[in-house]
Amino acid sequence: MSLTQTAAPRAPAPEGGWQALARRRGLFAALTELHTATWAGVLPLGPTGYAIVPALVLASATAVRTGAATPAGDPAGLRTVAVVPAGDGDLIAVRYQPAGSGPTEPVDELPEWSLDLARLRLGLSQALLDATVTHLRERRAGDVPLLLQQLVKGALADAVTEQLEMCCVLAAPASGEPAGAALVDLHRQITLTDRMLLRLLGASGFTLDGPGRTVHASELLADVWAGGPPPEGHHV
Known part of the structure; x- marks a missing residue:
């Protein structure tokens, strides 16, 4: 081709x-x-x-x-x-990397593409929240569902607050859409929120059929488009 x-x-x-x-x-x-x-x-x-x-x-x-x-x-x-x-x-x-060339030099970014990826990643983060709430509702500590424990409720509230804030940012009119450093920060905020939710899932978040793989892949998308280590040799 x-x-x-x-x-x-x-x-x-x-x-x-x-x-x-x-x-x-x-x-x-x-x-x-x-x-x-x-x-x-x-x-x-x-x-x-x-x-x-x-x-x-x-x-x-x-x-x-x-x-x-x-x-x-x-x-x-x-x-x-x-x-x-x-x-x-x-x-x-x-x-x-074309044959005979040196390391790829940084080139112009594609901010609209990175912005659409942020929207996609936030949707994945919301799906992770859904799965986390379901998981915690079904697990109990004694007679109390984990979902009702004070520390768990506080952590979930923090995650929801972060997601609502990002929804507001992404709902801005085109003239106010995040770009540059603000867009990098948005991707970073999604990553940190996902990690917060994974901690609430405990070991189940990192099983072969758990959500950890999707979270990892989402982070790599942000690394490629919003700055981060290259995806060389990544396997989950």
Whole structure:
């Protein structure tokens, strides 16, 4: 396939938005639909040349968006660096580095894409909250459901407050949408809220069929698009 730089218009969000779709259908399905609706065969890369995508999205890519002003070049420049289990399907972490080139230099960011990813990640965080509440309602300490313990209620209230604050930020009109450092902070806030909820789940959050894998994959998406360590060698 021939890979050239191609821009894509911002896609209309599905009914309820990317946040609601992710909360309802999960990471793999929502991310696949976001890529398909937004890029239609173009593989967008993070500022340092990485991407984390469903395998079907990677296989159907006919171009890449690097943010640079020159064509992306040979598809052989895409190298798989990790397989990232995401609970409802595996994601593929890739790096774009054309043959004979040095390390990928940071390129222009794609803030609208990163913003849609934040909406998607917040929906996943809300789904994690739903699962956490269900789990705590079904577990008891003596005769009292864990959900009714004071410390647990306080931690849940903190998580809900964080999510409501992020919902307000993302509901701002286009002229007030977060960008730059504010967008990085938003992704970081989602990550910290997810970790807070995982602690309430205890060991069940880190089993093979638990939500820990989805949380980890969500964090890696933020690392790729909002700054963080590269996804080299990540396995869960």
